Amino acid sequence: MITNKKIAFIGAGNMASSLITGMIADGYPAELIYAASPTRARLDVLAEKFAIHTTQDNHAAVAAADIIILAVKPQLMAAVCSHLAEQSSNYRGKLFVSVAAGVTVERLQSLLADNQPIVRSMPNTPALVQKGMTGLFPSPEVSDNDIKTIDQIMMAVGKTCWVDNEADLNTIIAATGSSPAYFFLFMEAMQDSIISMGFSKQQARELVQQAAAGSAELVIQNPHIDLATLRQNVTSKGGTTAEAIRTFEEHDLRGTVNTAMQAAVSRAEEMQKLF
Numbered sequence: 001m002i003t004n005k006k007i008a009f010i011g012a013g014n015m016a017s018s019l020i021t022g023m024i025a026d027g028y029p030a031e032l033i034y035a036a037s038p039t040r041a042r043l044d045v046l047a048e049k050f051a052i053h054t055t056q057d058n059h060a061a062v063a064a065a066d067i068i069i070l071a072v073k074p075q076l077m078a079a080v081c082s083h084l085a086e087q088s089s090n091y092r093g094k095l096f097v098s099v100a101a102g103v104t105v106e107r108l109q110s111l112l113a114d115n116q117p118i119v120r121s122m123p124n125t126p127a128l129v130q131k132g133m134t135g136l137f138p139s140p141e142v143s144d145n146d147i148k149t150i151d152q153i154m155m156a157v158g159k160t161c162w163v164d165n166e167a168d169l170n171t172i173i174a175a176t177g178s179s180p181a182y183f184f185l186f187m188e189a190m191q192d193s194i195i196s197m198g199f200s201k202q203q204a205r206e207l208v209q210q211a212a213a214g215s216a217e218l219v220i221q222n223p224h225i226d227l228a229t230l231r232q233n234v235t236s237k238g239g240t241t242a243e244a245i246r247t248f249e250e251h252d253l254r255g256t257v258n259t260a261m262q263a264a265v266s267r268a269e270e271m272q273k274l275f
């Protein structure tokens with residue numbers, strides 16, 4: 001792994017903390033990581049846990065780093081980048097990585113500097129436990145070496161998927177950026193159902209999480225078996241699973257999933273116009 005680059009996170013919320021936690025778990029040196037955000041308390045938690053550098057001054061973090069990871073909410077990106085651009089000499093020749101949904105490379109370059117090398121990315125919060133998936137798209141100015149560096153950093157917290165078309169990142173938002181929430185919703189619904197059948201919340205959670213983890217592991221360990229076959233292997237003719245699956249199909253689970261994922265993509269496209 002590359003471990004000689006100083007990395008500044010601008011924004012220290014859920015996504016930045018997930019990436020920092022995963023990177024440190026993978027052995028990235030804490031003294032090379034900087035985090036900047038307005039709230040001291042949030043920074044203190046990170047500083048105490050990981051001994052990274054923290055600051056409330058975005059310019060200072062940018063000046064200290066080789067790579068700057070923009071991890072603020074999309075609606076704040078314009079204000080944050082415009083403020084950084086007031087001291088653009090701080091970042092000339094450095095590499096930016098944005099994790100924001102719905103903010104294009106073109107927009108970021110218009111805010112920071114024309115031809116600014118930028119990698120637009122879409123990570124997800126399982127990076128926290130090094131099981132992340134990150135979609136990545138480089139602007140033409142990004143060097144092959146920088147692509148390798150960013151790939152290694154994101155591989156430290158999971159897997160990577162580089163795309164040739166920036167628009168494909170919106171599919172990745174729906175597929176992996178947002179999707180942990182879909183799985184959590186499904187698990188929540190199962191937990192509620194189990195509780196309604198008389199189990200405690202804790203017991204219900206344990207049943208659901210073990211089934212989810214076991215199923216994911218079966219999928220991962222059997223790449224040659226397609227998902228439909230794995231499902232069919234559980235579904236005995238005339239049995240219990242068949243009844244549950246029939247109910248899901250009758251309620252158009254597949255259609256609902258497709259509509260929901262299209263809605264995520266549409267929102268990303270809408271955000272690209274707004275932010």
Ligand SMILES: NC(=O)C1=CN([C@@H]2O[C@H](COP(=O)(O)OP(=O)(O)OC[C@H]3O[C@@H](n4cnc5c(N)ncnc54)[C@H](OP(=O)(O)O)[C@@H]3O)[C@@H](O)[C@H]2O)C=CC1
Nearest residue numbers: 011012013014015037038039071072073074099100101123
């Ligand atoms: N959460 C997720 O699962 C994913 C999120 N993303 C993207 O990550 C980005 C951040 O999302 P998330 O981490 O969830 O959001 P959070 O609200 O958890 O974090 C945002 C962070 O930005 C900080 N911030 C606010 N204003 C500034 C500023 N002027 N300068 C520096 N930092 C500032 C906030 O500080 P304070 O708390 O002090 O206001 C906070 O630390 C978004 O663009 C989102 O699209 C991408 C993939 C997945």
Ligand SMILES: O=C(O)[C@@H]1CCC=N1
Nearest residue numbers: 100101173177178179
């Ligand atoms: O919900 C969002 O907009 C961000 C991007 C993907 C996950 N969270």
